[in-house]
Amino acid sequence: MKNITHIISKEIICSICQNHFKIIWEASINTWLDPELIKKILDDAYYYECPKCNSEIHLDTKILINCPKGMFWISTAENLDVKQQILRKYEVIDENNEIIRPSFRDLPQGEQTVRGGSNASSFLKKELEKIKEEILKDEKLDNPFNNSKKKDNNL
Numbered sequence: 001m002k003n004i005t006h007i008i009s010k011e012i013i014c015s016i017c018q019n020h021f022k023i024i025w026e027a028s029i030n031t032w033l034d035p036e037l038i039k040k041i042l043d044d045a046y047y048y049e050c051p052k053c054n055s056e057i058h059l060d061t062k063i064l065i066n067c068p069k070g071m072f073w074i075s076t077a078e079n080l081d082v083k084q085q086i087l088r089k090y091e092v093i094d095e096n097n098e099i100i101r102p103s104f105r106d107l108p109q110g111e112q113t114v115r116g117g118s119n120a121s122s123f124l125k126k127e128l129e130k131i132k133e134e135i136l137k138d139e140k141l142d143n144p145f146n147n148s149k150k151k152d153n154n155l
């Protein structure tokens with residue numbers, strides 16, 4: 001299947017201490033499979049903690065959205081109003097800024113093999129988890145999401 005939610009990793013530089021560290025995020029989001037990831041965009045959940053100085057670093061990047069109305073880019077650096085306007089235009093969110101869950105019937109021809117509702121969706125989620133694990137293993141990453149544990153211990 002083309003244009004699935006795609007998770008990638010990248011090294012970023014902490015603007016406070018210049019430390020280089022790797023993060024993972026969704027370079028593209030398929031709203032049929034992962035509509036809940038749109039919430040990350042609306043909440044601007046693209047802050048990553050520097051493992052060295054614990055500063056919160058914002059990831060300024062463009063994310064490709066694949067939805068029933070087409071494909072478009074959205075920047076994490078835009079303010080919320082602009083993001084909501086774009087997402088509303090493509091009917092990814094409604095006028096109350098609630099995420100619209102597309103029906104699997106709206107899938108383009110040739111991509112209908114994932115039909116089957118929640119089973120297909122949870123299968124793909126498992127696949128994504130596998131990809132995520134492979135990225136972490138391949139690049140010998142420290143999982144950036146483990147830092148929260150470290151912080152708790154320090155408190």
Ligand SMILES: [Zn+2]
Pocket residue numbers: 014015016017018019050051052053054055
């Ligand atoms: Zn830092």
